[in-house]
Amino acid sequence: MADVYFKSAHTPYIKDALHISIKKLMEKLENVVDKGDIVAIKLHMGELGNIGYIRPIFVRKVVDFVKEKGGKPFITDTTTLYGGHRGNAIDYLYTASINGFNLSSMGCPIIIADGLLGKDEEIVKVNGYEIGVAKAIMEADCLVVLSHFKGHGMAGFGGAIKNVGMGCCSKSGKIWQHEVTKPLHDESKCILCKNCLIFCPWNAIEENNGIKINYEKCKGCGACTVLCEQGCFYLNDVKEFQRRVAIATKAVLNNFKGKALFLNFLLDITPRCDCCSFPDKPIIDDIGILASNDIVSIDKASYDLICSKAGRDIFYEIHKIDGKIQIEEAEKLGIGESRYELKEL
Numbered sequence: 060m061a062d063v064y065f066k067s068a069h070t071p072y073i074k075d076a077l078h079i080s081i082k083k084l085m086e087k088l089e090n091v092v093d094k095g096d097i098v099a100i101k102l103h104m105g106e107l108g109n110i111g112y113i114r115p116i117f118v119r120k121v122v123d124f125v126k127e128k129g130g131k132p133f134i135t136d137t138t139t140l141y142g143g144h145r146g147n148a149i150d151y152l153y154t155a156s157i158n159g160f161n162l163s164s165m166g167c168p169i170i171i172a173d174g175l176l177g178k179d180e181e182i183v184k185v186n187g188y189e190i191g192v193a194k195a196i197m198e199a200d201c202l203v204v205l206s207h208f209k210g211h212g213m214a215g216f217g218g219a220i221k222n223v224g225m226g227c228c229s230k231s232g233k234i235w236q237h238e239v240t241k242p243l244h245d246e247s248k249c250i251l252c253k254n255c256l257i258f259c260p261w262n263a264i265e266e267n268n269g270i271k272i273n274y275e276k277c278k279g280c281g282a283c284t285v286l287c288e289q290g291c292f293y294l295n296d297v298k299e300f301q302r303r304v305a306i307a308t309k310a311v312l313n314n315f316k317g318k319a320l321f322l323n324f325l326l327d328i329t330p331r332c333d334c335c336s337f338p339d340k341p342i343i344d345d346i347g348i349l350a351s352n353d354i355v356s357i358d359k360a361s362y363d364l365i366c367s368k369a370g371r372d373i374f375y376e377i378h379k380i381d382g383k384i385q386i387e388e389a390e391k392l393g394i395g396e397s398r399y400e401l402k403e404l
């Protein structure tokens with residue numbers, strides 16, 4: 060049973076301030092940073108317009124902690140499959156800077172791990188698959204994963220497993236996970252506004268006696284399921300997608316045995332993910348910050364805390380997707396265990 064440390068969002072006194080608690084949480088964990096280690100601090104720095112992502116002050120505290128341990132930190136993420144403002148390293152670095160992440164605010168470099176266009180990768184063989192993982196992450200000695208726990212249109216919710224499985228992969232690794240989630244189109248709802256012809260980043264939506272998806276071109280990125288205001292695009296089955304996210308997580312973490320730690324932020328818990336420029340208002344009050352050396356335990360504990368506070372699975376209620384599948388699949392793959400002991404600071 061893994062330990063999961065928890066700091067409540069309730070801060071009645073200055074000693075309880077959340078930014079101060081980052082160091083206290085990290086000190087509780089098994090140390091993974093040795094002197095001289097190159098440490099990848101993986102987080103989602105937010106789509107342009109998103110305001111739910113992890114606040115820069117928390118990330119800076121992690122950077123400072125890694126430096127105190129003698130590590131050489133860099134902040135990192137990868138380019139996206141959908142359009143938006145993070146599809147290549149140049150756009151991403153501009154967006155990151157607007158969102159508060161740059162060399163001067165963070166005190167360390169920001170490196171987009173899969174390169175300028177998302178093609179810098181190492182191919183990792185796992186469970187009979189070959190998965191493209193971002194090269195700069197594979198070259199690091201240590202991985203510190205900071206995850207904003209929130210709803211997700213394809214995975215039900217996104218926490219550490221989603222952040223590592225999808226977020227540490229190159230474009231080819233992302234395509235491998237997404238190719239099983241190609242959407243369907245409900246003609247009965249369509250008002251033929253043709254906006255989808257513009258917002259599909261892979262030019263996979265065509266007008267031919269109505270709106271049609273060209274499945275040869277579609278990458279399953281999911282942009283249309285979020286952007287069509289009539290809700291015409293929908294997903295059939297996302298179990299295989301979640302299984303693949305878990306396999307990709309294993310591909311990444313096999314490289315960091317005993318050298319990874321995880322922090323989950325249960326703050327600003329929005330219905331949609333940080334890739335979304337309109338994440339909507341939080342669906343539940345802030346809960347706190349969790350820390351663990353076990354990726355499965357920390358996601359399970361995060362999910363349990365939110366369900367317990369809400370009295371129901373609010374992510375299933377919104378997305379009609381059972382997000383627990385990714386946790387179950389990750390546990391089956393031996394990445395971690397879902398039984399945990401919650402230890403409050």
Ligand code: SF4
Pocket residue numbers: 248249250251252253254255256270286287288289290291292
């Ligand atoms: S954006 Fe939606 S409503 Fe508009 S044409 Fe495309 S599918 Fe139809």
Ligand code: SF4
Pocket residue numbers: 241242258259260261262263264272276277278279280281282283284
């Ligand atoms: S059709 Fe939808 S899921 Fe497929 S590539 Fe275009 S936006 Fe992405």
